[in-house]
Amino acid sequence: xxxxxxxxxxxxxxxxxxxxxxxxxxxxxxxxxxxxxxxxxxxxxxxxxxxxxxxxxxxxxxxxxxxxxxxxxxxxxxxxxxxxxxxxxxxxxxxxxxxxxxxxxxxxxxxxxxxxxxxxxxxxxxxxxxxxxxxxxxxxxxxxxxxxxxxxxxxxxxxxxxxxxxxxxxxxxxxxxxxxxxxxxxxxxxxxxxxxxxxxxxxxxxxxxxxxxxxxxxxxxxxxxxxxxxxxxxxxxxxxxxxxxxxxxxxxxxxxxxxxxxxxxxxxxxxxxxxxxxxxxxxxxxxxxxxxxxxxxxxxxxxxxxxxxxxxxxxxxxxxxxxxxxxxxxxxxxxxxxxxxxxxxxxxxxxxxxxxxx
Amino acid sequence: xxxxxxxxxxxxxxxxxxxxxxxxxxxxxxxxxxxxxxxxxxxxxxxxxxxxxxxxxxxxxxxxxxxxxxxxxxxxxxxxxxxxxxxxxxxxxxxxxxxxxxxxxxxxxxxxxxxxxxxxxxxxxxxxxxxxxxxxxxxxxxxxxxxxxxxxxxxxxxxxxxxxxxxxxxxxxxxxxxxxxxxxxxxxxxxxxxxxxxxxxxxxxxxxxxxxxxxxxxxxxxxxxxxxxxxxxxxxxxxxxxxxxxxxxxxxxxxxxxxxxxxxxxxxxxxxxxxxxxxxxxxxxxxxxxxxxxxxxxxxxxxxxxxxxxxxxxxxxxxxxxxxxxxxxxxxxxxxxxxxxx
Numbered sequence: 019x020x021x022x023x024x025x026x027x028x029x030x031x032x033x034x035x036x037x038x039x040x041x042x043x044x045x046x047x048x049x050x051x052x053x054x055x056x057x058x059x060x061x062x063x064x065x066x067x068x069x070x071x072x073x074x075x076x077x078x079x080x081x082x083x084x085x086x087x088x089x090x091x092x093x094x095x096x097x098x099x100x101x102x103x104x105x106x107x108x109x110x111x112x113x114x115x116x117x118x119x120x121x122x123x124x125x126x127x128x129x130x131x132x133x134x135x136x137x138x139x140x141x142x143x144x145x146x147x148x149x150x151x152x153x154x155x156x157x158x159x160x161x162x163x164x165x166x167x168x169x170x171x172x173x174x175x176x177x178x179x180x181x182x183x184x185x186x187x188x189x190x191x192x193x194x195x196x197x198x199x200x201x202x203x204x205x206x207x208x209x210x211x212x213x214x215x216x217x218x219x220x221x222x223x224x225x226x227x228x229x230x231x232x233x234x235x236x237x238x239x240x241x242x243x244x245x246x247x248x249x250x251x252x253x254x255x256x257x258x259x260x261x262x263x264x265x266x267x268x269x270x271x272x273x274x275x276x277x278x279x280x281x282x283x284x285x286x287x288x289x290x291x292x293x294x295x296x297x298x299x300x301x302x303x304x305x306x307x308x309x310x311x312x313x314x315x316x317x318x319x320x321x322x323x324x325x326x327x328x329x330x331x332x333x334x335x336x337x338x339x340x341x342x343x344x345x346x347x348x349x350x351x352x353x354x355x356x357x358x359x360x361x362x363x364x365x366x367x368x369x370x371x372x373x374x375x376x
Numbered sequence: 377x378x379x380x381x382x383x384x385x386x387x388x389x390x391x392x393x394x395x396x397x398x399x400x401x402x403x404x405x406x407x408x409x410x411x412x413x414x415x416x417x418x419x420x421x422x423x424x425x426x427x428x429x430x431x432x433x434x435x436x437x438x439x440x441x442x443x444x445x446x447x448x449x450x451x452x453x454x455x456x457x458x459x460x461x462x463x464x465x466x467x468x469x470x471x472x473x474x475x476x477x478x479x480x481x482x483x484x485x486x487x488x489x490x491x492x493x494x495x496x497x498x499x500x501x502x503x504x505x506x507x508x509x510x511x512x513x514x515x516x517x518x519x520x521x522x523x524x525x526x527x528x529x530x531x532x533x534x535x536x537x538x539x540x541x542x543x544x545x546x547x548x549x550x551x552x553x554x555x556x557x558x559x560x561x562x563x564x565x566x567x568x569x570x571x572x573x574x575x576x577x578x579x580x581x582x583x584x585x586x587x588x589x590x591x592x593x594x595x596x597x598x599x600x601x602x603x604x605x606x607x608x609x610x611x612x613x614x615x616x617x618x619x620x621x622x623x624x625x626x627x628x629x630x631x632x633x634x635x636x637x638x639x640x641x642x643x644x645x646x647x648x649x650x651x652x653x654x655x656x657x658x659x660x661x662x663x664x665x666x667x668x669x670x671x672x673x674x675x676x677x678x679x680x681x682x683x684x685x686x687x688x689x690x691x692x693x694x695x696x697x698x699x700x701x702x703x704x705x706x707x708x709x710x711x712x713x714x715x716x717x718x
Contacts, residue, residue: 206387207394210694210701212656215674219690222678223402299521303660306523307675322523329527329535336535343531347524355519362515 043074056116063115070112077105090367100359107353111165118162128163128316130155139325139339149341151324155314157341161349163316168353171232171301172294178236180290183243188274190244191251198248205241213238214303221309228311235300239293246289250282288368292361295354302350321346380709384702395694396449399687400442408434410683416457455691456684460677465688469670473692474563475544476662476669480654481564482585483592487650491597492643495604499612499639500631510601517598522657526591526664533587540587542666549580588665592657596650603646608639641712648704652697 047067050056060067081088081101091097110117120127133145134154142149148157190201208216213235220234254260255278263277304310305319306326313320325342332338403411412428415421421428429435433444448454453466461468498510517525533540544565545553552558552574553565561571566585569578611617612635620634621627658671666672670689677685 203387203390203394206391207398210391210395210698211690212652212693212697214656214659215690215693218659218674218678219399219402219686222681222686223405223683295519302521303523306521306660307663308679309675319521319523322527326527329531331531331535336531340531343524343527347521347527350521350524351519354521355515358515358519 043071059116059119062119066113066115070109073108073112077108087367091363094363094366096359097363100356100361100363103352103356104360107165107169107356110162111169114162114166118156118159128167130160130163130314130316132156132314139328139342141339142341148345151321151342152328153314153324155321155324157321157345160316160321161318161346164318164321164346164349165353167228167311167315167317168298168301171228171235172297174232175235175239175297176290176293178232179239179243179293180286182236182240183247183286184279186240187244187247188251188279191248192255192270192274192278194252201244202248205244208237208241211238213300217300217304218307218309221304226309226312228315228317231301231304231310234304235297238300239297242293243286243289247282247286250285251278254278254281285368288361288364291357291364295357295361298350298354298357318346318350377709381706384705388698388702391698392695395691395698396446397442399691400445403445403683403687404438406683410681413459413683449691455688458673458677458685458688459682460680460685461673461682465684468673468685469688469692471563472668472670472673475565475667476655476658476671478564478566479585479588479592479658479662479667479669480651482589483596483654484647484651486589486593487596487600487654488643488647490593491600492604492640494597495601496608496631496636496639498601498605499608502609507605510605514598514601517594518602520595522591522595522660523664525594526588526661529587529591530664533590540583540590542584542587542664544581544584544668545577546580546584549577553577584665584667588658588661588667591661591664592654595657596653599653600643600646600650604639604643607642608635611635611639614638641708644707644711645704648700651700655693655696 047060050060081092091101115127121131124131132154133150133156136154137152139152140146140150140154146156146158148161150156151160186201186204190198211219216238217231217234220237221230224230224233259281260273260277263273268277301310301317302319302322305317306323308323310320310323311317313324322343325339328339329343330336331340408429409425411434412425412432415428415432433441436444455465455469457463458465458468461472463471494506494510494513498507501507529540530542534542544550558568558572558574558577561568565581566578569575569581617630617635620630625634655671658669659675660671661667662669662672663675670692674686674689674693676682677689
């Protein structure tokens with residue numbers, strides 16, 4: 019609620035600056051409605067438009083909150099660049115059905131439509147702006163819907179890791195002693211594998227699907243969160259307000275959830291947002307190895323994997339199939355770059371000790 | 377020092393035990409028929425599946441199965457039969473690992489040298505051109521997926537320029553190596569070639585190594601540059617550096633003698649992180665460059681549902697990781713007395 023009211027205040031303060039922005043967005047929609055080519059698409063998916071407008075409002079509101087944090091964000095060109103890239107991807111994800119309408123016969127919009135079964139990739143053309151992969155999957159469609167997949171994977175993995183991390187890290191940091199020792203050795207075990215290797219094993223055993231990719235990456239990721247929270251709690255546990263809560267007769271559960279976690283969770287969530295890039299990279303690597311979603315599912319790593327046999331091109335023309343690597347590769351790169359830029363900016367702003375040093 | 381190392385050594389078997397439990401727990405997601413595959417060495421045995429499940433107790437309670445499995449793995453060293461390698465897992469690891477060792481060895485050295493150099497240079501010339509270059513370089517390669525970078529290298533340096541072909545040796549050299557005239561001392565191709573005095577084999581091996589090494593190096597260097605830089609900045613702010621400058625020492629002496637030595641302490645820990653990162657990175661890199669190491673085998677085994685192969689691969693990599701971390705801890709305590717006294 020606090021954020022919302024701050025956002026409303028931000029919009030009020032910056033009304034004059036926001037007016038042209040809102041005008042541009044409105045003009046775009048008006049144009050889309052007038053042009054016959056796009057009108058059908060827009061009218062067919064009112065929900066996507068509503069989502070987009072809601073997200074746009076939220077982004078604008080966040081950006082204009084008058085606070086020290088957003089002021090620093092606005093001042094740093096790198097964080098502005100990172101933020102813009104993320105906003106672009108959010109917009110693509112929200113507007114996916116309009117940018118790349120699924121065919122009427124499709125049973126799942128995430129499945130890339132396939133035109134014919136010819137094996138060699140086809141270069142960009144009017145019907146397929148980014149070309150097609152081996153087996154004639156449309157790369158453009160895959161990239162647009164792959165944005166949604168990327169967000170889904172990262173949000174799910176972070177949610178699972180945060181929940182496990184909160185629970186185990188909280189217990190470990192608060193109670194200490196033997197329980198702490200056991201949980202820390204447990205994290206040691208999970209950290210004894212390079213992340214990708216453990217993820218490969220988990221997917222190989224559980225079977226190949228997007229759900230299992232998320233489970234695998236969460237299994238690899240949670241120990242980092244548990245350790246982070248434990249460290250934060252160790253610092254907070256002996257502070258006066260925790261002592262006070264205990265003196266007032268608060269039970270452990272209440273102290274952990276009402277007093278300790280709210281005070282320790284901030285850096286924790288920031289870390290989560292920094293982690294998005296790494297999660298998407300791991301998911302893409304798994305897909306590339308053929309251990310990701312089912313074939314034909316909109317996923318960036320999968321798009322590259324589909325045409326792996328063709329990357330060396332035709333005889334005499336080594337770059338004949340450049341588009342099968344460049345377009346999906348650029349999508350992954352930009353997405354991860356956006357989060358990394360944003361993450362570095364977050365860290366600079368929130369950790370004064372590191373300010374300007376990374 | 378001794379108690380510090382002792383404590384680390386006590387933790388070692390605990391973690392090793394945990395790793396076996398984790399792998400075994402993952403295996404329990406498979407049906408007994410699939411786990412029985414570990415004991416099948418020829419197609420004729422397929423008809424005898426129920427008998428095999430009985431014989432190896434794959435329908436027994438979990439804890440009994442665990443003890444049996446552990447006994448099999450540690451007492452007899454039997455990790456099962458790898459379908460993809462067409463040999464027992466233990467032998468497969470032995471035959472694939474030298475190639476991976478060669479790859480990580482040649483990547484590790486440039487990563488450490490360039491990473492430390494670039495990181496220090498960026499910290500010393502803070503906010504100058506080299507700092508910005510290293511920053512852009514670091515964030516770009518942190519964001520670029522390793523397989524995209526590897527594929528680009530393959531496209532340009534092999535597809536277009538034909539400099540660095542994939543694989544481990546070219547056909548002619550490979551035939552020679554297998555002909556019996558070539559003696560394998562270490563199974564590390566470049567070293568063996570030199571020991572045999574066959575320069576042309578050595579050059580061919582180097583040509584094949586260049587692509588994967590370039591990929592691994594670029595991807596792993598980014599992290600090292602970042603950490604060296606921030607560690608160096610931290611040290612440059614310390615009082616003893618100011619004292620050294622106040623005494624009127626030359627700037628190179630301050631940087632190289634007073635600052636860099638202390639800035640390198642976290643880099644020791646990082647070297648073990650880099651090593652672990654390389655072990656993960658070889659999975660992708662070897663797959664792209666068709667380099668016959670354990671990474672490519674592991675990925676292939678996972679794809680072909682060769683479960684004994686995957687688990688054997690994972691346990692081997694975990695063992696290397698744990699040993700690498702232990703080495704880093706000991707080195708760290710050796711170089712930083714504060715750690716020992718805690």
